Amino acid sequence: MPIKNGFSLLALVPALSGALLSASAVANNDITWGVNSAPPFHIYDGEYKDAGVCDALVSAFQQELPQHVHNIRKLPSRRITMIMKRNKNLCFPCVIKNSAYNTTFLYSDTTHKYAPHGVITDRDTGQYITAKYGYPIQFEQLAKDTDLRFGQPDERRYGKLQPFIDDYLLNASNFSFISGQQSHVNVLAMILNDRIDYTVDYEMVKTYYQRTHDDGDKLSFIPIAEYAGEVIEGAVGCTRNEWGKRTIETLNSAISSVQSNSEFQRALERWLGPNRPR
Incomplete structure (x- = not known):
């Protein structure tokens, strides 16, 4: 394949193919x-x-x-x-x-x-939190606790809980924003390594961590009172x-x-x- 002006015509084929694929996808309802x-x-x-x-x-x-x-x-x-x-x-x-x-x-x-989000933490912190804020947890009261460090993974939003996070945690010293690929899983490792105390997510995220990490059985999932009865x-x-x-x-x-x-x-x-x- 000849090269003109420093570019191989062959190099244009993928781009042209992509454009044709896009047009074809629209035309054929792909x-x-x-x-x-x-x-x-x-x-x-x-x-x-x-x-x-x-x-x-x-x-x-x-x-x-x-x-x-x-x-x-x-x-x-x-x-x-x-x-x-x-x-x-x-x-x-x-x-x-x-x-x-x-x-x-x-x-x-x-x-x-x-089921909706719950609080995910380690077992010891979970006992402390439920003794203080109930089971299910009163999340608004928990969010006000400046002694407990909260981690929010990238792209995670929490519906009716988000205003509590924005009001009490977002700009506080006990708030961490966790970025990067699989941040919602990495935040659980941070909990078990005592870098943060809790996060909010679905129980199935904890289930995945437990099945893929040796220390996963040390995690605890606690329902949130503000989500009672919701699906x-x-x-x-x-x-x-x-x-x-x-x-x-x-x-x-x-x-x-x-x-x-x-x-x-x-x-x-x-x-x-x-x-x-x-």
């Missing part, structure tokens, strides 16, 4: 998924590679909608959100349905349900444009079959347990 490394939602490596809840959800849609081409793009969570806000065609599996933090998305019907509804979020509208209609047509998909059910059982909300 489904483009944005996934990020966030176990046990998506798991990129290790014993449970590709066996996360959202891995299984995407796989179930692939199985139930074989007439569509499914393109999977591995991207950081922040990049996925930015792409969708810029009106590029993308769907993000396992979002919280109708979340106030993603008002620009279009949402599918509910794909599955799970989280999972859904697929797609870009708010014409492609997104068509894609959401397509996904909704398959959700009943997806919910009964055996692979998806095994993933829900593995990470959410048999007592999960139905």
Whole structure:
């Protein structure tokens, strides 16, 4: 292949192919998924590679909608959100349905349900916290405790709890913002290494840590009183444009079959347990 002006014509082929693929995806109603490394939602490596809840959800849609081409793009969570806000065609599996933090998305019907966030800490700190703030924990009172160090992973937001964090913790000396890939898992290691005292997340994140780390059994999960009786509804979020509208209609047509998909059910059982909300 000849080189002109320092560039090989062959080097242009991938870019041209990408452009053609993008145009083809729109024309043929292909489904483009944005996934990020966030176990046990998506798991990129290790014993449970590709066996996360959202891995299984995407796989179930692939199985139930074989007439569509499914393109999977591995991207950081922040990049996925930015792409969708810029009106590029993308769907993000396992979002919280109708979340106030993603008002620009279009949402599918509910794909599955799970329990809300709780406090994750080590066993000794957990006993101290529950003795002082109850079981379930009164989180607003806990957030006011300046003696306990709180860690908030990158991209994590906590619904009705977030105002307490913003008011009492965000600019305080006992607040740490944890960035980087898999920050929601790394924060648990920080707890066990006495760098922070607690965080807030789903129990399945603790379950994943316990199954992949030798010291995971030292962690404790405590329900939060402000979330009593609530259930989280999972859904697929797609870009708010014409492609997104068509894609959401397509996904909704398959959700009943997806919910009964055996692979998806095994993933829900593995990470959410048999007592999960139905």
